[in-house]
Amino acid sequence: MTQTDELPNDVEVLKRIIVELQEQSAAEIERFKAEQQAAIDEAVKAAVAAILRRYYGPRSEKFDPRQLFLFGQQVVDSPLDAASIKEESGEPLTTRRPRHKHGRQQLPDHLERIEVEHDLDDKACPACGNERCRIGAEVSEQLEYFPASFKVLRHVRHKYACAKCDHDGYNPNIETAKKPQQPIDKGLPGPSLLAHVITSKLGDHLPLYRLKRIFERQKVHVARSTMCAWMRCAGELVTPLVELMIERVRQSKVIHTDDTVVPIQSPGAKQCRKGRIWCYWGDEANPYIVYDYTPSRSRDGPAKWLAGYSGYLQADAYGGYDRIYHSQNVTEVACWAHARRKFYDAQDSDEERAVQMLALIAELYAVEREVKDADDATRLALRQECSVPVLDRTKTWLDNEQELVLPRSPMAKAITYAQNQWQALTTYTTQGYLNIDNNASERTLKRVAIGRKNWLFAGNDAAAENHARLWSLIVSCEQHKVDPQRYLTGVLAKIGTMHNGDLKQFLPDEWKREDAAEPMTHHEEANS
Template sequence: MISQAISVDSIDSNREELVEEVTDLRLENRQLKERVAWFEKQLFGSKSEKRHVAPPEQTSLLGSPTTTPPDESDQQTITYQRGKAKKRRPEDCATDAGLRFTDEVPIEVIKVTPPELEGEQADQYEVIDTQVRHKLAQRPASYVVLQYEIPILKRRVPKEEPSTQAAPTSPTTPAPQLITPIMPDQVFENSIADVSVLSGLLVDKFCYHLPLYRQHQRLSQSGVTVARSTLTNWCQRSIELLRPIVEAQLRHVLQSKVLAMDETPIKAGRQHKGKMKQGYFWPVYGEADEIVFTYSDSRGRRQIEALLGQSFEGTILTDGYAAYARYVKQTEPVTHAQCWIHCRRHLIDARARDPVVVDQALDLIGQLYQVESQIRDQELENEKKRDYRLTHSKPLVDQFFQWCEEQIHRPDLTPSDSLMKAIRYAMNREAELRVFLENPDVQPDTNHLERSIRPIPMGRKNWLFCWTELGAEHVGLIQSLISTCKLHRINPYTYLTDVLQRISQHPASRIEELTPGVWKTRFAENPMRSPLQT
């Protein structure tokens, strides 16, 4: 009895400690479950952040089944005829099957000879019409050797008129000379690479993410023997030719009033055996739909200062990375705007904590983007766009932050709770998230920038890393031009084939004319092509 009393007394004395310990264990257990769920989503879940919200008036397709069988007398057999009209296709379709192609696609005509026109009774048939059908075909990747036949000339010596006495030969009379015409302009002198091969290497690797070792295998299968180091050398020399164009494009981008910035990691350079250095691309997106990827071995504020300097005066649109806020704090003329999608992403990660409550905030953000869609449909700009946002978007933003104020005072939310972190993220950036309301040139998110930097992680999955930091810098240079070509709907192969030949004869004082945006208006109608295409 005494021992039992002692144990009961000890339990009563430690009751508060046990309750506190159980509460902490439950909180830790929930946090660990959330972390495991996050990792499972990253590995196996959908990457899309779209929310499929059904209209409230729509009934469920999986309603409760009817238990009362229908009366046979109420059943009626209905017959109908279904039409066989051809499906409507766009006007640019070449066939009823929906095949569409431009004038740049070569067409090879295959004449089909019916067996009736080859037999003994062929004279009994006559062709009254021709039916044309199209099929899409593919040639395997092929390489062609261009053989230049350059004539060697010799100047003819004029025949002298016969005379009674031969004139002595003058020692100053020039001897006949051999003349060898020079080769047509080449990208690299004394190189075996045509401009078509150089453009193809760059486009295949940086646009379609085909590493050089796979292109080397394709060359070998085609019967061409070239060292892999030669392919690397061609890429490096070609990109160095394009460096002045990228620098001119960067100068033009920095003249924008609104810049979108981000950073994405890349392994570049060998740190020690078995480990690569960590580097970063810093993409900068300008108002003229131009993007430049700059490389740095740091993710710190000093790279932002080196890139923008003290002369930039405008607005930078970024995510919630603290380095941007520290830069803006020390630079007076710069305004900082932040991305609503990153704010929404934290709420989506916390949705499992309280789906009903989080959906209220997600619905408000969704209505913000409905307003942006209406602005695009009405093609509003400048002050009209600003007034429309203040009228329709500002009340939604006010409701969102009022919702944040209500939720942050909930007693069941601890500082380590995922929902509390999402709310704190938004409230700490309220001023930056409101910038787009007053500035019509600022977009509410950085989606346009994230779409443009997608080739970097896509390429990283294929060529894995850059062996040197100079190689990473070259990746940023060529990716700046290819991504900008995509934004302006320019074929990167056509652009690179023209620019690699034109840059040696174009004035350096007008180098900005070779940036993709300006090139499209000046040279796109009649670009320089490879001898293989002429």
């Protein structure tokens, strides 16, 4: 018996069945269109809100747990007291802000003091005419600025000859005193000037054309192209030292990495092409930050840099790392800050779910604040005890809500991202020395973002590679609280005479220890 045998033979009845099916189909189509339109409207609304927030809204992504009360819920298990609200929201649970103390701060003791005395022109007493005697003084301090000055070092190399041999008609054996090797052979700049130019551009984000104008105020004219050449020579000089830092970072148990765009000038093109700057942050045993440049965001960049590495790699969800995870003994560690940002951005279209998820993530970060100063063993134990249960609840929430949200909505995208990254998002709870997020790498790349707003672009690939090497030294110095200009002055003055086996002393942490043990000379004080 076929399906057609079950249909009635009456034509009118068949027409009614067809009409009913058409109406049902039309209703289904209309419902589908309505759902699609609702999803599109929601996505457009979220996109517009994200653009407005980007340009006009606050940069902070702080979450206040009091938002949960808007929905009559409390996701956290523990009571929501004033201390927890202050810790999470960044301000106390009060309507009155605390008053900040105003007033002049004490000037640092290490600054040179120059006495400027002020005395009475007429010391005679206005009553009796006798000369008044000094009974004390009022002292006040004023901060003054003395512009940095150029100095010319005249290298006088004395020459000697044997007068007796010369008188007797023999070779006088003339010899000239040797000059210490300079960073740029027969070049104009000394180590301190080179360090100043490098730090000004790559540390303080000062374009060379502005530095040129600053020099001209002191009647010193140095072309911008000349300073570019100086930086190129300095970058080549420190290459062996940066390679040593790279070798040390590759020995780390965990490496943090991230990347950002750097515009590269393309002669004849209407706009700059996009190169990439990658940062690699070593662990506590190898505390250095190194940068690498690639002409594109090809997966070959990190694959080449991390070739042979085994350990943990904490990064974003860029697909270029997948081959590294699959072909090498490298474990992926995802970033909860990236996952959190997607739920934060979804607040405009689905505030209730976003707030619930943000509260769960806040519990994870509360554990991290508690274990911040603990040793690895204690940190691991507390994560297993406190963070793992929160992660289990979070996974259950994601599984349940994924079935309820609109497929193309911002909330669905946020949930899908977290689900796809789930194993990597939970890896940090397996080791005490791993971090919950990759914010350290993101902060490290901010200097590139700030720099490109000032100097706009790199002239070519070689210049960008040179910037990456010099950034590696400057940022590693700042990591160890070392003055980069003073450090570069010392390194550039000596590195040319060193063998590769002696370069360890120029690593920023090693240099800091040795420098602290040596007293500064007057010349070094003037350059620091």
